[in-house]
Amino acid sequence: MLSFIVILPFLSAFLMGVVYLENTKKKRYSFYTLVGVGTPAISTVLSFILGSQLLTGSDTIHDTLFQWIDIGDFNISVAFMADRLSVVMISFITFIGTLIHIYAAGYMKEDENYGKFFTYFNLFMGSMLLLVLADNPIMMFVGWELVGLSSYLLIGFYHKESSNITAANKAFILNRVGDFGFIMAISLLFISLEGSGFTFDSIKENITMIDHETLSLIGILLFVGAMGKSAQIPLYVWLPDAMAGPTPVSALIHAATMVTAGVYMVARYSFIYIEIPDIGLFIATIGASSALFAAIIASYQSDIKKILAYSTMSQLGYMFMAVGIGAYSSGIFHVFTHAFFKALLFMGAGAVIIALHHEQNIFKMGGLKKELKLVYITMFIATLAISGIPPFAGFFSKDAILVTAFASEHYILWGMGSLTAMLTAFYMFRLLFTVFHSQSTETKKVHAVPAAMTAPLVILALGSATVGFLGANEAYGGSAWINTFLALPDAALSISHTKEYMLGGMNVLLALLGMGLAYKLFAKEAQEVKVDTLFKKVVVNKFYIDEIYGFFVLKPLLILSHFIAEVMDPKIFDGFINFNVWGYRKSALFFSKLQNGKVRYYALYILIGVSGMSCYLLLKLGVL
Amino acid sequence: MTPELFFLLASVLFSIGLVGLVSRKNLFVLYMSIELMLSAVNLLLATFSKVLNDANGSVIALLIIAVIAAEAVLFLAMIVHIYRTSRSVDSDHLNKLREGAENA
Numbered sequence: 001m002l003s004f005i006v007i008l009p010f011l012s013a014f015l016m017g018v019v020y021l022e023n024t025k026k027k028r029y030s031f032y033t034l035v036g037v038g039t040p041a042i043s044t045v046l047s048f049i050l051g052s053q054l055l056t057g058s059d060t061i062h063d064t065l066f067q068w069i070d071i072g073d074f075n076i077s078v079a080f081m082a083d084r085l086s087v088v089m090i091s092f093i094t095f096i097g098t099l100i101h102i103y104a105a106g107y108m109k110e111d112e113n114y115g116k117f118f119t120y121f122n123l124f125m126g127s128m129l130l131l132v133l134a135d136n137p138i139m140m141f142v143g144w145e146l147v148g149l150s151s152y153l154l155i156g157f158y159h160k161e162s163s164n165i166t167a168a169n170k171a172f173i174l175n176r177v178g179d180f181g182f183i184m185a186i187s188l189l190f191i192s193l194e195g196s197g198f199t200f201d202s203i204k205e206n207i208t209m210i211d212h213e214t215l216s217l218i219g220i221l222l223f224v225g226a227m228g229k230s231a232q233i234p235l236y237v238w239l240p241d242a243m244a245g246p247t248p249v250s251a252l253i254h255a256a257t258m259v260t261a262g263v264y265m266v267a268r269y270s271f272i273y274i275e276i277p278d279i280g281l282f283i284a285t286i287g288a289s290s291a292l293f294a295a296i297i298a299s300y301q302s303d304i305k306k307i308l309a310y311s312t313m314s315q316l317g318y319m320f321m322a323v324g325i326g327a328y329s330s331g332i333f334h335v336f337t338h339a340f341f342k343a344l345l346f347m348g349a350g351a352v353i354i355a356l357h358h359e360q361n362i363f364k365m366g367g368l369k370k371e372l373k374l375v376y377i378t379m380f381i382a383t384l385a386i387s388g389i390p391p392f393a394g395f396f397s398k399d400a401i402l403v404t405a406f407a408s409e410h411y412i413l414w415g416m417g418s419l420t421a422m423l424t425a426f427y428m429f430r431l432l433f434t435v436f437h438s439q440s441t442e443t444k445k446v447h448a449v450p451a452a453m454t455a456p457l458v459i460l461a462l463g464s465a466t467v468g469f470l471g472a473n474e475a476y477g478g479s480a481w482i483n484t485f486l487a488l489p490d491a492a493l494s495i496s497h498t499k500e501y502m503l504g505g506m507n508v509l510l511a512l513l514g515m516g517l518a519y520k521l522f523a524k525e526a527q528e529v530k531v532d533t534l535f536k537k538v539v540v541n542k543f544y545i546d547e548i549y550g551f552f553v554l555k556p557l558l559i560l561s562h563f564i565a566e567v568m569d570p571k572i573f574d575g576f577i578n579f580n581v582w583g584y585r586k587s588a589l590f591f592s593k594l595q596n597g598k599v600r601y602y603a604l605y606i607l608i609g610v611s612g613m614s615c616y617l618l619l620k621l622g623v624l
Numbered sequence: 625m626t627p628e629l630f631f632l633l634a635s636v637l638f639s640i641g642l643v644g645l646v647s648r649k650n651l652f653v654l655y656m657s658i659e660l661m662l663s664a665v666n667l668l669l670a671t672f673s674k675v676l677n678d679a680n681g682s683v684i685a686l687l688i689i690a691v692i693a694a695e696a697v698l699f700l701a702m703i704v705h706i707y708r709t710s711r712s713v714d715s716d717h718l719n720k721l722r723e724g725a726e727n728a
Contacts, residue, residue, distance in 0.1 A: 596719070597719030597720075598715070598716045598719060599654075599715045599716075599718065600645065600646050600647070600648070600649065600654070600715060600716075601646075603642075603645045603646050604646045607642055607646060
C-alpha cells in the first residue's frame, strides 16, 4: 500500500503523458481532470490510512519494491519507509496537493496544454512523495532530482516567452549547485559507513562510526543541498523568478512540494545534526538571516506573487532556524501549518490574478473586497495565520520556534525572528489592504472565479484557522501533540509558562504593530513604492543580489567561457590537431610525388629496392 | 682468361642496362637497355656453365637467346603500336594509369 502512494502519481503522469502525446491538440478536459485530480486524491486517502496505522501503534512501515543495485556491500533497494515524520509530511503534501490539483483544474481550464500541465503536476507530486518516503539516501536523491526536474518543467510551462525559460533554467541550475552538495554528502556518508548498510535505519545505528569532522562536513554539504531546494541565502535567487510558472505551480512549489524538501531533509537526518550542534547553529543563522532578509525585500515589492515568494523564503528561514537549534518538531510543525496558509495565499492570489485578467501589480488592484468576497475572507484568514495572530495556525508554530530560540539562549536569532514576525505582518497586510481595501485606481470588469478555484480556498481557510491546535504548547492548553507524535530527537529545553506567555504576547503585539502600520499606510489609498532614499532604492532592487551574482559569478564564467571558446579551443586544441593534419598532408604530398606514373622512376625504385635487399642479404651472409 | 673478368663484364653490362633503363625516356633505348641486362645475365649463365663444368647453364643461355628473339618481335611490335596511338615513343607520356595525370 505504501508503494502505491508513490507509484500512483507516476503511473497517472505516464498515462496522461502517453495520451497527451497521442494527440496534443485534442481537448480531453474530463479525462485529464479525472485522472489528474483523482490520483492525488487516492494517494491522500492512502496516506491517511497509513497515518491512522501509525497512530494506532506500529512504528515504521517498510515496503520494498525490488532490488535496484546489488554489488557486494553496495545494495540499494527501491524501498519506501513511512515513519512518523514522513507520514506527517505525506499527509499534508497529498491533501494540500490534491486541493491545488482541484484548483488547477479551474485555473488552467482554458489552457491548450491542459494535459501536459497535469502530467507534469502529477509527476511533481510523485517526485515529492518519493523524496519523502524514500528508505535510503539514494532513493531520496532520485526524488530530489525529480522534484528539480518537474519544477523546471512547470516553471517554464509558458514556454513561449523566453523570460520564463530563463527563470526555469535559473531554478534548475541553482538547484544543481545545491544538488552537488547533496550528492557529495551522501557519497561521503556512504564511504564513511564502510558498507554497513545504507538505509536510514542502518545509518542511524552506525552513525557513531563516523568521526566528528567528517560528520560536520556531511552536515554542511547536506545543508548546501537544502539551501538550493529550500531557497535560503545564498541560493535563493531562483525562488522569486520561479513565479513565471502558472499560479497553481507556485502554490505547489511553495506549499506542498519542493521548498519544504530541505527542511524535511534536515529533520530526516536529525540523527546526524544532533551530533553536530555547531553546524546546527550555522543552519539556524542562515535561516534567521534569510527570514529577515526576505521579509525586508517583501516589504517593498509590488508584484503580488513576488511578495508571496519572498514571504515563503522568509518562513522557510524560520523553519531552518528551528531545525538548526534542534527543535525539529517545531520546524516540521511550521512546515505543516505553512503549507496550509501559503497554499491558500497563492491560490487566493491566483484567483485575484484571474479575476483581474492577469494583473499582478498590487498597486493596480484595489477595492476588491466586495467583488471577491470569498477570496477576501479566506485570504484574510491566511494573512492572520501567517502573521501569527492567535488562534490561527501560524501563531502556534511560529511561537514554538521563537520560544525555542529564546529558551536555547540564542537571543540574536530570537531577535531576528521577532523582527521578521513584525515585518511579516506588515508586508502581508500591506498586500491584503492594498488589494482588497484601498481605492481602486483603475476600475476593471472583474472576471468570474470558478467554483473549482474557490472551494479549495474554503477548505484551506478552515485548515489555516485550526491546524495550529495540533501543536499548541502546554502553555496554550494543548499538549504539543504533533511533537509527541513525530518523536524527533528535539533538543530538550524548558521554559516557564510565564515567559512563554510573555514571548507569545510580544509576538502578537509585534504582529499587531505591523498590521497597524500597514493599515495606516495602505488601507485607504495605496501608492506604489517611491524610490526616494538610497535604502529604498537598494531594497526595491532586492539588494542588487542578482546583479552581484551576475558580476561575480556569471561574468567571470562568461569571460572564461569566451576565453575557452575563442582562444583555447580554436588556437590551442584545434591548433594542435591542425598541425598534425598539416604534417600528414605534407608527408602525403611528398610520398605521392614518388608515384608519378613514369616508368623509369618505377625502374629506379626497383633498382633501389633490389639493391637494398641485396646489400642486406650480403651483410647478413657476411660476404662484405 | 679468368672467370672474374667475365663476372665483371656481366656486372658492367647489367649496370649500364639498368642506368639506361632509369635515365632514358626513349622506348627504343629502354628496350635496348633491357636487352643489355638480359644479355648480361646470359653471359653470367654461360660463364658459370663453363666454370662449373655444367652444360645446364649453356642450355638455359641458348634457350634465353631464343626467348629474347621472340621477345624482340613482341616488344618492337608494341613500340610500333604505341607510336601509332600516341604519336610518341617517349615513355613519360605513357602515364595513363596514374590518377589525375596532367599530360595523359
